[in-house]
Amino acid sequence: MNSQPLRDAIRHYATERHYRLETLERWLGLGDDDARALYRLATSLRLGENQLRDLWQWAADIAVREQTTLAAVLEAPEITAALEAKWSRNDRLQRVKHILRRRRFPQLCQAEDRARSLIEAAALPASVDLALPRFFEGEEVVVTCRGKTPAELQAALQAALRWTSTQACAELFALLGGEA
Amino acid sequence: MIAWQPEVVFVERGLENSRILSNVRAYYPSVPVHAFEPPLPMPPKDFAAAKRQLVIQRHRGSFLHHCPAGTTGLVCCNYLVVHLGANCPFDCSYCFLQEYLANSPALRLFANIEDALAEVAAVLRRHPQRRFRIGTGELIDSLALDHLTEHTRTLVPFFAAQNNAVLELKTKSASVDGLLALPASENVVVAWSVNAARVIEEEEPGTAPLAARIAAARRLQDAGYRVAFHFDPLIALEDWPKAYREVVDLLSASIDPRRVAWVSLGHLRLSPGLKRAMRERGRGTRLLAAEFVPGPDGKERVWRGLRLPMYRSILQWLESWDPDIPRYICMEPAGVWERTFGEAPSDQEVAARLVGRAP
Secondary structure, X not given: OOHHHHHHHHHHHHHHXXXXXXXXXXXXXXXXXXXXXXXXXXXXHOOOHHHHHHHHHHHHHHHHHHOOOHHHHHOOHHHHHHHHOOOOHHHHHHHHHXXXXXXXXXXXXXXXXXXXXXXXXXXXXXXXXXXXXXXXOOOOOEEEEOOOOHHHHHHHHHHHHHHHOOHHHHHHHHHHOOXX | OOOOOOOEEEEEOOOOOOHHHHHHHHHOOOOOEEEEOOOOOOOOOOHHHHOOEEEEEOOOOOOXXXXXXXXXXXXXXXXXXXXXXXXXXXXXXXXOHHHHOOOOOOEEEEOOHHHHHHHHHHHHHHOOOOOEEEEOOOOOOOOOOHHHHOHHHHHHHHHHOOOOEEEEEEEOOOOOHHHHOOOOOOOEEEEEEEOOHHHHHHHOOOOOOHHHHHHHHHHHHHOOOEEEEEEEEEOOOOOHHHHHHHHHHHHHHHOOHHHEEEEEEEEOOEOHHHHHHHHHXXXXXXXXXXXXXXXXXXXXXXXXXXXXXXXXXHHHHHHHXXXXXXXXXXXXXXXXXXXXXXXXXXXXXXHHHXXXXXX
């Protein structure tokens, strides 16, 4: 789409979805390539204003850090693949969010992956849950033990206690200490 | 003298013969001056343009406040601030004033410093057992406009005469001539915000370059003053080890560590309003692209995996320079203190370590 039809299409989409004027004007203020990439994202996923703004901000931050363009970020092969996949709209949206989040927060996501694999590798019974602070912004690992009988509870507690002596447990706390 | 210049001056009636206005006229003879009877209605203005509207007025509220950085859940150094003005001649891209004073369309200088010091004196008398640390650089750089206010001529002798207070003048300028004309006092500490040279160039326009700040600090040390340094805001640059090691190396090459009162570290903290203001003004876009996550106080900071290694490294370099310089971290929870210092002191202990250092 060239400039005028593109901008007409953007106006039409934003008006139909009740976008605020401020967001529309910001979108129309982009260069053609960036505006077009955002239009493809919005229409493919039928994004409301808040959803678009959040993904747009992540993509813009990625573009600044990687010294590239918004269009280049949004037209990356994996984003295109997600948009064109034969999945539900929600599944495609979640996939795009996942891709952009990993690129927006690469080191944080790497640490989260490590935490997840440490917890999975612990192979704790279903009666024991481990929870870390959101974004690692805290000091506590919270262990929840459940049991329907004293014996079940005892078994859960013993499994959790054994886990606290493992290297994996030490490494989880190291992640909280910024020692990834 | 800094490059800032007012475009217009409004002076409250009754202050036409004030020292501040007299200095303004001397330095900026062609700037128009208008007298006003308060309140002064001023139309909203772009934040940067507002800094060039100078208002000289009496402050009628309280001058002395607890530092707004003190928040439940964070270790605090019990700092108090005295407001002798509002808004700053500098315009750092990350400055919290973009949010805090978003609707304040002028740079205000308060002429009634004697009222401010009367309030401070009353508090000091009421609590003779407590040792206070009081700063003037919260809402305005402490020294950048000292050529106009000459506040140091009043502040330094006042604090020199106190038994239980230390004044901190915090600046990003190299404007120390006023202080050099006064006898130094152990109760007056002059502090510089310091940062990687690249951050100063790109994000702190109009401020003194790092080398000039350090040179000014050295001049004051030679004149008998104690100095301090605030590595704030720390920025998670890709080459942060090299960039911040250079700052510590410059300090250790020029500054006498025995006359350093304290050094603090603090990472960039973003409230939602500040982030919004920065984006709307197109400022600090590279800073905002770092991996910021929300903290327990509602402010975003770079996530721990980037933040804590920086604290540890810089603290280690400072320890190598001189292990006796009191160091602290600004606006972090006890857990971060534990993981960097190996301990989490109480607010009172932090304060005592800072104002208890022997001269």
